[in-house]
Amino acid sequence: MSTHRSNASGLVLAITAGCVTPVYPGDLPLSDNVVDWRDEIIYQIVTDRFANGDFSNDYGANLYDPSAYHGGDWMGIVDRLDYLETLGVTALWISPVVKNVEADAGFASYHGYWTQDFTRTNPHFGDLSALRTLSDEAHRRGMKMILDIVTNHVGQAFYYDINQNGQPDEFGIGQGGEIVPLAQAEPTSDLVRISEWDPDFSAAGISSWTSLGPSGRAPVVFVADPEINRVPPYPELFAAPEAYHRKGRVTVWTNPAACHCPASGCAYDDPCRRQQELEGDFPGGLKDLDTRRQDVRDALFEIYARWIDVGDFDGFRIDTLKHVEPEFWNDFCPRIRKHAKERGKHNFFMFGEAFDGDDRLLSSYTHGDGVDGVFYFSQYYDVMRGQFSSDSPRTCEIERRHCNRFGCSADPCGEGGPIPALYDDTPRPDGLLGFDGRPLSARQVPVGFISNHDVGRFLFFMPTTWSQATKRQTLHLALTYLATMDGIPSFYYGVEQEFSGGNDPANRETLWDPQSYDEQVTEGGALVTRPKRYDENGDGSADAAWGPYDTGNPTFRLLQKLIGIRKGSAALRRGDLKFRWSSRAATGDDAGILAFERSTEAETVLVVLNLSPAQESHTRFGAATMAVSFAAGAEVQDLLDPASRFAVTPSGCQTAGGGCLDVTVPPRQARILVVRR
Ligand SMILES: [Ca+2]
Ligand SMILES: [Ca+2]
Ligand SMILES: [Ca+2]
Ligand SMILES: [Ca+2]
Incomplete structure (x- = not known):
């Protein structure tokens, strides 16, 4: 320190x-x-x-x-x-x-x-x-x-004083829509519990209720609780009710019926859903600014x-x-x-x-x-x-996911026609520039x-x-x-x-806390917690203890190596992306294979992944082998495993201007291939 x-x-x-x-x-x-x-x-x-x-x-x-x-x-x-x-x-x-x-x-x-x-x-x-x-x-x-x-x-800066008693309350809704103590709330209603900190969304704005019935827009009460710094927001403009939408909490994600949508949820552009998302308070009582x-x-x-x-x-x-x-x-x-x-x-x-x-x-x-x-x-x-x-x-x-970005002349899964590009390729005025001074569009980054x-x-x-x-x-x-x-x-x-925490807050481990590095393993039929260890000398048994900010573990080293490879290759950083192979089934010669090229004018890198957990796979199916832009006769070498080399051949694939390449990849492994010079 x-x-x-x-x-x-x-x-x-x-x-x-x-x-x-x-x-x-x-x-x-x-x-x-x-x-x-x-x-x-x-x-x-x-x-x-x-x-x-x-x-x-x-x-x-x-x-x-x-x-x-x-x-x-x-x-x-x-x-x-x-x-x-x-x-x-x-x-x-x-x-x-x-x-x-x-x-x-x-x-x-x-x-x-x-x-x-x-x-x-x-x-x-x-x-x-x-x-x-x-x-x-x-x-x-x-x-x-x-x-x-x-x-x-x-x-959480203010509450909606729905019952106008000058304090934040929680209550339920009775059969006639009236406010009742939580215990007497109508259980069949969508709205059984209302917290004045975080009431359910209302398109008309959160309104007040008194013993006489509805009585207009609910007053917004900013709190002054310096103990927890819950004091009116700053700048001062944000300490005024008018700066907020004041419509209550988004509910449509957990209750699609609030927008008359089926239980499976609303369409992404459903107008009712979009209004809630744009104007509602983010769950947890985060007060929505009126950004219009x-x-x-x-x-x-x-x-x-x-x-x-x-x-x-x-x-x-x-x-x-x-x-x-x-x-x-x-x-x-x-x-x-x-x-x-x-x-x-x-x-x-x-x-x-x-x-x-x-x-x-x-x-x-x-x-x-x-x-x-x-x-x-x-x-x-x-x-x-x-x-x-x-x-x-x-x-x-x-591959299909990327078609949504760039457009594809045919569906890679063979289940439909051409896929139009959804992402705009028009650069922003005065926006990002590439290394060569040419503007970059949002779909490139x-x-x-x-x-x-x-x-x-x-x-x-x-x-x-x-x-x-x-x-x-x-x-x-x-x-x-x-x-x-x-x-x-x-x-x-x-x-x-290799942190493995679940949903928030478990996924926000403390990097300096040794307990973040513990793992649970089964030993003799019992679940025990112990510090993670890894095989440093490669003899097949774990010997090195894992400590905070460890730079020797296998995943740190792999990521370090990958970053080094990306930094060393303009093609991987800025090159065009072209898919060369993807598989439609989880069985067969090419099961789990995904192959794509990244190319600049000077350099092409071919990446071949095998996602199959079960089998060694190949960049071929039946009699067809993968076409690549490497010339026939070239030999390619795996940057992750330099002993692995493959020859580019002139036949076995339909290709224009390049050769054919049959790459073998073990299960859950990858190859990053470049021409051997
Ligand atoms: Ca500190
Ligand atoms: Ca109140
Ligand atoms: Ca908003
Ligand atoms: Ca060892």
Whole structure:
């Protein structure tokens, strides 16, 4: 742990009447070192859980409560930049930095998504000086900084005083729709319980009830509970009821009947569902800002433009994209781009989180003037969860997923006709540029991932029948796919330590806590917890103990190697993507095979994965062998296993301009093939 600590008190952002004025010791110069975002390797950090570099801000921290602050902070990340540099990642996406409501219903705001004051730092993570130290130290090593931002909501700041008694209550609804004590609530009603902190969505706005019946819009009561920093939000504009939609909590996800949809759920674009998602409070009582108001839009622009300046950020990961109307993004993103450029920061990158597996919704954000790219949730669900974690994978489904992006002349699974491209290929005005100065479109820069802080770890979702060895092989296979696919890969902290936690908060393990490295194994018929160990000398038996920030375990080393391979290959970073083989069945010569080329004019890399857990497979089916762009007569070599070489032949496939290649891949293994020189 480092001991150098500065105490730069009084470094705050002052906001008056929606206008942000910096109070900072001079405007420091900003870095501008992003050549091409496709060259970057993102590493996602939950700041509270990554490293504790400053014990003085550990108030309220409790390492043994998964929903409490654990003590991680920005100086901790500074202390561990060597670790990140050893892994090879190049861009750090950190938790939101703003001051939060401290706690809500027994849960702490360690994740950072419960904003109270948009202009101050979260004191658990450090002050502005610590944040800038992190940014400067990261930039000094060539790493970029990505800030996680929220524009949709604030934390649990107010309650709706539905019964107008001046205090927050919980009650039920009686048979006649009247308010009754919870115990007397009508059990057949959809609405049996109402919390004034988090009432169910009402399109007309949350209304009041008194003994005389409905009585207009419910008063909104901001709370002053300084003990947990539940005080009116800042800037002041956000302490006014008019700044919010005031329509209550989104219910349609758990109760599709609220929108007259079948139990299986509403269509992604169902107008009733979309209204709830856009105007409803995010579950947990996160109060939804009325982002249609220009003064709200202006304030949010000024807030986040200023964070670029003081934190020297190179990009935003944007939270809850689908909960804010597209018109907001068409206003916000171009202004942020312009501001960043004016401050000398080119290639500022904004990617949005629409937590949805439907490409029709995700791709809608690639049109218009909004975000530069999306967080690739459809790939996560259909490829990572759907195929990699399957006992009987159909890799044509993976190819089909990409057809939604680029368009395909035929359905790879042979089940339909041509697939039109849903993702727009039109670059944003004044948007991202590639290394060669050509503009990049949103469909070129999806941010891919195998896990993140909102879903269980990749290892967690694998069938429980699989052995530890199979799970690890599958993890390695998915990492190989992500590291060789187009777009920008994002790795969630702890994946390199084989963390396997389930849904939130179990997926937010503490990287410095030895208990995070424990595993449960069956020994002599009993389940025991013991520290993880791995086979360091390769003799088949585990000998090395796994410790915090371990850099010798097999998954750390594999990821380090993959990152090195990607960095060393322009084709893998920026090359065109062309699928060469996928399989339609879980049996046969080619079961589980997925093969794709990444090519620039100078270089082609062929990636061949075998997703089958059961068999060694080949890039052939019947008499047909895979066509490749390598010339007949060439010999290709596997970068992951240099002893493995294959000859490109002139016949056996239908090909134009290239040769034919029969590659053999063991179950759950991958090959990254280049021409041997
Ligand atoms: Ca700390
Ligand atoms: Ca009340
Ligand atoms: Ca909203
Ligand atoms: Ca050993």
